[in-house]
Amino acid sequence: MTTNLRNELIKVAKLYYHGNCSQDEIARIMGYSRPRVSRMLTMAREMKIVEFQISDSLIELENMEKQLKERLGLKDVCILPSESGRLGSMNAAGIRAGEYLIDILKPGMRIGISWGATMDVMVSQLSPERKYENVKVVQMIGGTPTSSFNVDSRGLTVRLANKLGASCSILQAPQYVSSKKVRDMLLNEPEIKAHFKLLKKLDAALIGISSTNPEHSAAYRAGYITIEEANTLAKNGFVTDVNGNRIFKDGSIRHNAMNDRLMAMAPEDIRQIPITIAAAVGEEKAETIISAAKGGFFNVLVTDEVAAISILGRT
Amino acid sequence: MTTNLRNELIKVAKLYYHGNCSQDEIARIMGYSRPRVSRMLTMAREMKIVEFQISDSLIELENMEKQLKERLGLKDVCILPSESGRLGSMNAAGIRAGEYLIDILKPGMRIGISWGATMDVMVSQLSPERKYENVKVVQMIGGTPTSSFNVDSRGLTVRLANKLGASCSILQAPQYVSSKKVRDMLLNEPEIKAHFKLLKKLDAALIGISSTNPEHSAAYRAGYITIEEANTLAKNGFVTDVNGNRIFKDGSIRHNAMNDRLMAMAPEDIRQIPITIAAAVGEEKAETIISAAKGGFFNVLVTDEVAAISILGRT
DNA sequence: AATTTTACTGCACAAACGTTCAGTTCTTTA
DNA sequence: TAAAGAACTGAACGTTTGTGCAGTAAAATT
Numbered sequence: 001m002t003t004n005l006r007n008e009l010i011k012v013a014k015l016y017y018h019g020n021c022s023q024d025e026i027a028r029i030m031g032y033s034r035p036r037v038s039r040m041l042t043m044a045r046e047m048k049i050v051e052f053q054i055s056d057s058l059i060e061l062e063n064m065e066k067q068l069k070e071r072l073g074l075k076d077v078c079i080l081p082s083e084s085g086r087l088g089s090m091n092a093a094g095i096r097a098g099e100y101l102i103d104i105l106k107p108g109m110r111i112g113i114s115w116g117a118t119m120d121v122m123v124s125q126l127s128p129e130r131k132y133e134n135v136k137v138v139q140m141i142g143g144t145p146t147s148s149f150n151v152d153s154r155g156l157t158v159r160l161a162n163k164l165g166a167s168c169s170i171l172q173a174p175q176y177v178s179s180k181k182v183r184d185m186l187l188n189e190p191e192i193k194a195h196f197k198l199l200k201k202l203d204a205a206l207i208g209i210s211s212t213n214p215e216h217s218a219a220y221r222a223g224y225i226t227i228e229e230a231n232t233l234a235k236n237g238f239v240t241d242v243n244g245n246r247i248f249k250d251g252s253i254r255h256n257a258m259n260d261r262l263m264a265m266a267p268e269d270i271r272q273i274p275i276t277i278a279a280a281v282g283e284e285k286a287e288t289i290i291s292a293a294k295g296g297f298f299n300v301l302v303t304d305e306v307a308a309i310s311i312l313g314r315t
Numbered sequence: 316m317t318t319n320l321r322n323e324l325i326k327v328a329k330l331y332y333h334g335n336c337s338q339d340e341i342a343r344i345m346g347y348s349r350p351r352v353s354r355m356l357t358m359a360r361e362m363k364i365v366e367f368q369i370s371d372s373l374i375e376l377e378n379m380e381k382q383l384k385e386r387l388g389l390k391d392v393c394i395l396p397s398e399s400g401r402l403g404s405m406n407a408a409g410i411r412a413g414e415y416l417i418d419i420l421k422p423g424m425r426i427g428i429s430w431g432a433t434m435d436v437m438v439s440q441l442s443p444e445r446k447y448e449n450v451k452v453v454q455m456i457g458g459t460p461t462s463s464f465n466v467d468s469r470g471l472t473v474r475l476a477n478k479l480g481a482s483c484s485i486l487q488a489p490q491y492v493s494s495k496k497v498r499d500m501l502l503n504e505p506e507i508k509a510h511f512k513l514l515k516k517l518d519a520a521l522i523g524i525s526s527t528n529p530e531h532s533a534a535y536r537a538g539y540i541t542i543e544e545a546n547t548l549a550k551n552g553f554v555t556d557v558n559g560n561r562i563f564k565d566g567s568i569r570h571n572a573m574n575d576r577l578m579a580m581a582p583e584d585i586r587q588i589p590i591t592i593a594a595a596v597g598e599e600k601a602e603t604i605i606s607a608a609k610g611g612f613f614n615v616l617v618t619d620e621v622a623a624i625s626i627l628g629r630t
Numbered sequence: 631a632a633t634t635t636t637a638c639t640g641c642a643c644a645a646a647c648g649t650t651c652a653g654t655t656c657t658t659t660a
Numbered sequence: 661t662a663a664a665g666a667a668c669t670g671a672a673c674g675t676t677t678g679t680g681c682a683g684t685a686a687a688a689t690t
Contacts, residue, residue, distance in 0.1 A: 019621030306334030
């Protein structure tokens, strides 16, 4: 009976968080092993049986937005109050980014979309009040072979266009090909050539930002590179990628084998987009947000308090 | 500026509880030492800047009351939802115990009162709607020399009587005298003799229950015994005291030097009181609540969830 | 029914944590 | 202004907590 487990989790949580018992005591009292208690507490947090409520000072939030804007040299910043658990924050950020898009969306605009978990949330939660027939959604990076996670850029492009009632332009290519040669050939294909030309005329774009953690690397998770290769990139100073383009801590782009094989909007073109909305939450994104901002790859940031505090602490 | 510290605490708390950073990371980000972060988190909890919210299942609460009643053989049990931090729970328990007293209070009753922090809260928070002229409040245990904490039985007796608009009977003696001989002499003093006679006719009583921790021992804190003596008592199997009487884990009373010098209502008399309300909260009280219940020293329990869960886990 | 797969357990280790302590700074008081 | 006191700091230590792992039991599959 699952309600039984739930009650046990509640009991353990109460002893730990309200009774401040050690996990060891709880184990003795309730007759579990100590590691089990640790895991039960994790479950209780994940299931939102326990939540951490932290009193706010809203003045501080607005103040932080202003500061972040200055320090990162951005057009606009939205900081969302962080909740316990990253998923909550990611959801909020996705929703907010979507609202932001709707706010700036005007007839005839061409909107680029990258990929990633936050983009997925954004598209899923988007509920525009009207249709945008003459808007065009443009895929900024090639698709991934495995659809195990539904964050593929192709899918996102189509879904976003559908939600908006807009048309879209699909990049008919994988995210990585096997060599620079193949890429250059593909770039000369008329259909693909046209798509890349379109990418130079974007009015706005939505991007996510990945963390420094190599295991979170998009290319690794999609199976394009091994974990060792990902680690090597990290060791060589590549902290993250913006729309697939691997970038340095200082925001600069430098040559590396991955970039040569990448089918995606070029960094210099990204820098030219009038409005680029980046959505990323959690402390682990702080460093990469700073790097991407230094590189000038976005100018509107939607993030959460945790990341904001962390960024301000680091700059 | 103290509001500045408060904001820093909020930031640290958000990073820790919402961003799940380690204290080490926070230290690096915010530029504090790691121990400082640890202390800041403690502060944040104490100042209720963070609170742990745990979802309830109220059915479980009523169920636990029933179970506790059975297992400890009591007349009645009130379990209060526990809050973060012990003080909150103690407050709630004190208030509830007071309400319980008012509920059962009838004209002409003689009410005994022991001492302790919970009793202090109970008296402080009590706000009866009417006066009880012919009720008598009777002091169950001698007074303490130091009034450093206002939990002295004499003071509590007077304060309770005042609140109720009742009369009271004071035990004009210290809690501990220097020898059995002195005690026996005192017990023959007419005034004191009369008081002890009155104690045999109580209709109800309110008691607290101390924890097993020797440092919390009332006698130690009042300066009657050294910490070593307190530890020795603990090692010899005396887990707590009920109204000053040291009792064993199984609830039995056994001879020891402390009991011989004690000026307080005798355990066999306490057992005869029709209604004895014990109020105690927190995991650290679980064991002693069980012992006192086994000894039959109370029959109504006011406690919190944490203690309740712990007791049920142990029996 | 036999085999594979999955899910769960507790051990043992490593990381994270709270706390004591000695040294320091900042207040108070004379 | 000097001396005594209180409050605070981070280094070091011992405890508490999270997690990889090998072993086991239950579930799914053949």
